[in-house]
Amino acid sequence: MLFNSLHFLIFFPIVIGLYFSLPYRYRWGFLLAASYYFYACWEVSYLLLIIFSTIVDYWAALQMGKKDSRKKRRPFLVLSLGANLGLLLFFKYFNFFNDSLRFVFQEFNLFYDVPALDLLLPVGISFYTFQTLAYTIDVYRGIQHPEKHIGKFALYVSFFPQLVAGPIERSTRMLPQYRKNYDFDYDRVVDGLKQMAWGFFKKLVIADRLDVYVSEVYSHPDITFGWPVIIAAYMFTIQVYCDFSAYSDIGIGAARVMGYDLMRNFRQPFFGKSMAEFWQRWHISLTTWFKDYLYIPLGGNRVSKKRWISNLFIVFLVSGLWHGAAWTFVIFGFLHGMYLSIGALTMTFRNKLWQQLIDRTHPKLAILRDGVKLFGTFHLFMVSLFIFRAPSLDVTITLLKNALIFRPNTDLIIGFTELDMLIAILATCFLFYGDWVEECKGSMRKALTERSTAVRWVFYFAMGLTIVLTGHFSEREFIYFQF
Amino acid sequence: MQKFALKLSLYLTGLILLLFFFRAFVFPYPDKVISRKFSMLSLEKQHINTLFFGPSTIEMHYDPLLYDSLLSAEGKSSTSFNFGISAMVTPENQYVLEKILSLDLPRLKFLLLEVNGLRTVDVEALKETETVREIEMTDVKRALQRARLLNLHFESTADRWEAVKTILSSMITRFSGYGAIDNYVYVSLANQRSRKNNFRIENGYMVRGFKYYEVNPDSVPRYKKLQKYFTQPASQKAYLQQIKELDLQREQAAITPVDKSIADIYEEMIRQCNSKGIRVILIVSSVANGKVSGLVKELQQRKLSVDIIDFMSPEKYPEFYDVRNRADGNHLSYPAAELATRELAKEVLKILNRD
Numbered sequence: 001m002l003f004n005s006l007h008f009l010i011f012f013p014i015v016i017g018l019y020f021s022l023p024y025r026y027r028w029g030f031l032l033a034a035s036y037y038f039y040a041c042w043e044v045s046y047l048l049l050i051i052f053s054t055i056v057d058y059w060a061a062l063q064m065g066k067k068d069s070r071k072k073r074r075p076f077l078v079l080s081l082g083a084n085l086g087l088l089l090f091f092k093y094f095n096f097f098n099d100s101l102r103f104v105f106q107e108f109n110l111f112y113d114v115p116a117l118d119l120l121l122p123v124g125i126s127f128y129t130f131q132t133l134a135y136t137i138d139v140y141r142g143i144q145h146p147e148k149h150i151g152k153f154a155l156y157v158s159f160f161p162q163l164v165a166g167p168i169e170r171s172t173r174m175l176p177q178y179r180k181n182y183d184f185d186y187d188r189v190v191d192g193l194k195q196m197a198w199g200f201f202k203k204l205v206i207a208d209r210l211d212v213y214v215s216e217v218y219s220h221p222d223i224t225f226g227w228p229v230i231i232a233a234y235m236f237t238i239q240v241y242c243d244f245s246a247y248s249d250i251g252i253g254a255a256r257v258m259g260y261d262l263m264r265n266f267r268q269p270f271f272g273k274s275m276a277e278f279w280q281r282w283h284i285s286l287t288t289w290f291k292d293y294l295y296i297p298l299g300g301n302r303v304s305k306k307r308w309i310s311n312l313f314i315v316f317l318v319s320g321l322w323h324g325a326a327w328t329f330v331i332f333g334f335l336h337g338m339y340l341s342i343g344a345l346t347m348t349f350r351n352k353l354w355q356q357l358i359d360r361t362h363p364k365l366a367i368l369r370d371g372v373k374l375f376g377t378f379h380l381f382m383v384s385l386f387i388f389r390a391p392s393l394d395v396t397i398t399l400l401k402n403a404l405i406f407r408p409n410t411d412l413i414i415g416f417t418e419l420d421m422l423i424a425i426l427a428t429c430f431l432f433y434g435d436w437v438e439e440c441k442g443s444m445r446k447a448l449t450e451r452s453t454a455v456r457w458v459f460y461f462a463m464g465l466t467i468v469l470t471g472h473f474s475e476r477e478f479i480y481f482q483f
Numbered sequence: 484m485q486k487f488a489l490k491l492s493l494y495l496t497g498l499i500l501l502l503f504f505f506r507a508f509v510f511p512y513p514d515k516v517i518s519r520k521f522s523m524l525s526l527e528k529q530h531i532n533t534l535f536f537g538p539s540t541i542e543m544h545y546d547p548l549l550y551d552s553l554l555s556a557e558g559k560s561s562t563s564f565n566f567g568i569s570a571m572v573t574p575e576n577q578y579v580l581e582k583i584l585s586l587d588l589p590r591l592k593f594l595l596l597e598v599n600g601l602r603t604v605d606v607e608a609l610k611e612t613e614t615v616r617e618i619e620m621t622d623v624k625r626a627l628q629r630a631r632l633l634n635l636h637f638e639s640t641a642d643r644w645e646a647v648k649t650i651l652s653s654m655i656t657r658f659s660g661y662g663a664i665d666n667y668v669y670v671s672l673a674n675q676r677s678r679k680n681n682f683r684i685e686n687g688y689m690v691r692g693f694k695y696y697e698v699n700p701d702s703v704p705r706y707k708k709l710q711k712y713f714t715q716p717a718s719q720k721a722y723l724q725q726i727k728e729l730d731l732q733r734e735q736a737a738i739t740p741v742d743k744s745i746a747d748i749y750e751e752m753i754r755q756c757n758s759k760g761i762r763v764i765l766i767v768s769s770v771a772n773g774k775v776s777g778l779v780k781e782l783q784q785r786k787l788s789v790d791i792i793d794f795m796s797p798e799k800y801p802e803f804y805d806v807r808n809r810a811d812g813n814h815l816s817y818p819a820a821e822l823a824t825r826e827l828a829k830e831v832l833k834i835l836n837r838d
Contacts, residue, residue: 020484184484457494464498469505 001041003250004203011038012254019258024181028152031258035160039123046122049087054154056083057132058147061139065146073140080136084129091122096325124164126322130289132157135171137293144171152178159260161251165244167265167285174260182259192256194445197463198434199249204471206427207243209420210235212472216414218389221398226406228414229399236389237382238428241269244283268435273373275339275380286322290315305345312344313337328387328396335384423470520566521579525586532590533563536580537597540768542567543814544823545595553828559835562590573599573745577752584759594756594763595827598749598779598791719806725771726797726804733795736776738784746781753789764831767793769803769823771812792830794823 001007015034022030040047060080064073095116105112135156138144147153156174217224217232224232248265255262265285272278279287291300298311313334320333358369390396413421434444441447448456524531533550535541547563554561571579576599753763767779775795783791797804803826808819815823 184487186484186487189487190490460494461497461501464494465501465505468498468502 001038003247004200004208007041016257020184027181028149028155028178031160032151032155032158035155035158035163038160039158039163042123049091049122049125050128050158051154053084053087053128053132054150054157056080057136057157058150058153061136061144061146061153062148064136064139070140070142077136077140081133084133088125088129091125093321093325100327127166127168128157128163130168130286130322134168134289134293138171144175147171147175159255161254161260162262165247165251166283167248167252167263168289169262169285173263177260180259185259188259189257191445192253192258194448195253195256196250197253197460197467198444199246199251199253200467200471201246201427201463202242202249202431203246204467206424206431207239207246208472209424209427209470210239210242212420213414213424214239214389218391218395218399221390221395221402224399224414225402226404227412229403231412233382233386233403235424237378237385238431240385240388241266242431268439270378270432271374271435271439272377273370275336275343275377278377278381279336279340286319290319294318301344308344309341312340316340323388327393328390331393332384332388335387339380339384427466427470520568521582524564524566524583524588527562527564528586528588530562530590531564531588533561533593533595534583534588534591535563535565535567535595536583537567537576537599537766537768538571539567539569539814540770541565541595541597541766542569543810544768544820545827546820546824549821549824550828553825554832557832559832567597571599573748577748580752581755584755584761591759591761593831594761595831596749596752596763596765598765598767598775598782599745722771722806722809722812725812729771729773730796730798732773733776733779736773736780738777738781742777742781745778746785749778749782750785750787753787757788763789764834765789765791766827767791767795769794769796769800769815771804771809790834792827792834794826800826 001011011034015031018030019027036047036050039050057080060076063076067073067076098114098116102112102114135144135147139146147156152175155178156169156171159169159174162169214232214236217228245266252262252265263285265283267281267284269278269282272281295311295315298314299307300311301308303311314337316333316337317330318333319336320329320331323329323332354369358365386399387396390399437444437447448459451459533547535545535547535550542565545565545567547565550563551561566579566583568579580594749765756763765782767775773795779791779793782789794800794803802808802822803815803819805819808816808822810816
């Protein structure tokens with residue numbers, strides 16, 4: 001079920017109404033059923049995968065809980081990792097590796113006859129797999145006690161607001177919340193709904209509008225030249241941010257309505273002044289996951305410089321592959337590994353340079369320094385997304401070449417109208433204004449509550465009207481569903 | 484919880500009222516393609532005496548400039564306007580026609596109305612944006628008509644539920660339509676551009692030279708795709724097979740309940756036109772499927788006071804069905820549209836001279 005569908009518009013109020021009407025002891029069961037229904041709306045059979053993961057991890061964790069040393073727990077961890085990663089590899093990466101092998105074999109004129117599998121990628125498999133892996137690893141490490149209530153554990157795996165595209169939650173945060181009882185709290189419910197509305201604004205008004213232009217450019221790479229390609233690159237950067245953070249906002253808001261606090265997944269990423277800072281603000285739940293379960297176990301930065309750099313590359317290559325089974329994603333990961341490595345290696349030099357150029361001599365120009373950093377970070381990310389969006393490397397190369405060819409009388413507005421462009425620009429400006437308020441005041445919703453009732457209600461009506469009148473209601477999937 | 488329910492009801496009521504206000508007074512028509520044509524028609528309303536009206540077959544097959552010149556050559560004055568709208572299905576066309584009639588075009592005397600084979604025949608078609616457009620009208624009468632047609636057509640409850648969901652989705656989420664504001668501003672932009680360029684000429688193979696035609700940006704890649712598909716030998720083979728059986732199919736076609744309910748709408752449209760002194764001539768375009776056959780039969784049986792010009796016969800009009808003259812199975816190519824316009828002018832002149 002998509003958040004931006006009529007189905008959800010009916011589903012959500014019913015779930016909320018019943019949730020608060022039911023006695024506490026039935027709520028987990030109801031939420032679990034609602035979550036399974038939410039997921040089954042895509043493909044009932046793939047619900048079995050979630051149930052399988054749930055049972056394996058529940059059992060493995062219980063077994064680990066009975067053992068007093070890591071060594072004795074290890075076989076159960078291996079079992080859990082094997083089962084979860086096995087499913088992920090099979091469903092998500094089999095065709096990728098198979099096609100890559102076929103290509104290599106064909107290059108050497110060797111016979112290769114392993115057929116491609118006609119499989120539908122289970123929606124959100126990367127998200128819930130990582131979430132369950134975090135649980136078993138935490139149990140293995142002794143950070144988390146094994147959950148004895150299978151229903152509540154199943155709810156942890158499949159809680160519908162964050163099931164399909166995160167945030168990738170930790171059991172240490174969520175399992176205690178499922179044990180608590182939440183009453184209807186006016187302020188919390190309203191706050192959750194406001195966050196959902198902000199998410200819908202980002203998804204329907206900005207992301208899906210920009211998608212029309214971006215798709216038009218990427219689906220006709222041979223005939224698109226110059227400015228439209230460059231505009232599409234900018235648009236896609238904004239689109240990805242709006243699309244993905246919108247999902248997080250709607251999910252976090254929906255959970256908040258029911259009383260649950262999900263972790264923040266985005267913190268104004270385009271206010272990051274370096275790629276390292278950017279990744280502390282973008283898809284925070286995934287970044288911290290990789291940090292806790294891959295980067296630090298590899299040694300993090302407390303190793304030799306060479307090893308540190310290779311750790312960064314490993315993490316980002318895996319992160320690239322996590323995003324999708326294609327070489328474009330591998331390159332995306334490689335680029336980010338490179339960005340961070342170069343950033344780490346040149347940090348001292350850059351800091352000295354800025355100090356000499358601005359901090360010591362022209363301290364009033366610090367804003368210029370920050371501006372250059374923001375600009376640089378945004379554009380580095382944009383370049384990586386240019387590759388990320390393309391369906392193949394050929395398309396990336398064609399578009400890269402075409403971006404440098406400027407032809408006279410090129411129509412800048414492709415696929416939509418001048419008004420669409422105007423709305424997209426105004427809405428994006430408003431988005432950045434919102435992010436700026438969040439950056440300065442911590443929370444836009446909080447800043448709004450400090451305003452008078454009249455101002456607030458005018459804002460709410462304006463927001464509602466903007467979404468309904470200018471939103472794209474074509475039920476486009478969220479970009480991160482494919483991951 | 485009471486406080487929440489009260490405030491939420493207040494907010495939703497206010498929002499709905501505001502939306503109604505915007506829908507009714509500020510941006511009254513939700514489809515940008517129709518709006519643009521509608522606006523251009525309003526600009527020219529003092530001059531138009533003939534209106535081509537129907538779906539994409541009307542839009543793509545008949546050139547008003549050529550038609551006017553052909554009639555003028557025979558001493559019949561004509562200033563025509565092509566109000567063909569891609570995928571305009573029943574009952575949307577009645578809705579649009581009512582809007583046009585309410586403009587009170589003082590010289591309008593002829594309505595060349597396509598006998599529209601398009602209808603929402605399956606759930607998949609309902610999901611297509613252009614087909615769903617008709618339900619966006621949030622017009623209760625039309626919605627009920629649609630519901631009636633669907634009820635006649637859908638046999639399983641699951642199909643009905645799908646249809647109801649889609650209709651509700653259209654009526655709720657597309658309440659004012661994404662194009663609402665779009666129309667209002669874009670119409671003026673389109674008009675400026677049209678005046679400057681003596682009407683916009685785009686996408687040559689399809690519509691070049693068609694007066695008042697405005698390209699729907701969404702349709703361009705779709706038609707390109709269609710045309711590409713049609714150039715494949717397999718598609719052409721399938722098409723040739725299809726048209727081989729077309730004449731026979733038309734003879735044997737049965738009249739379905741859906742045909743009857745659509746014929747009701749046509750009868751009503753003809754009555755509405757006649758009451759304004761507008762003569763209706765029905766056109767059956769040269770498409771490669773016989774879906775419209777039952778409807779044509781039903782209209783013929785009703786003995787309405789209208790002439791029917793029927794181009795749907797590979798035997799009678801082989802040049803229309805020549806694969807080289809097709810953009811796809813249902814549409815003629817641009818050069819062949821000239822043929823269709825000439826043939827139409829000839830048939831209309833026959834009728835006028837007969838009278």
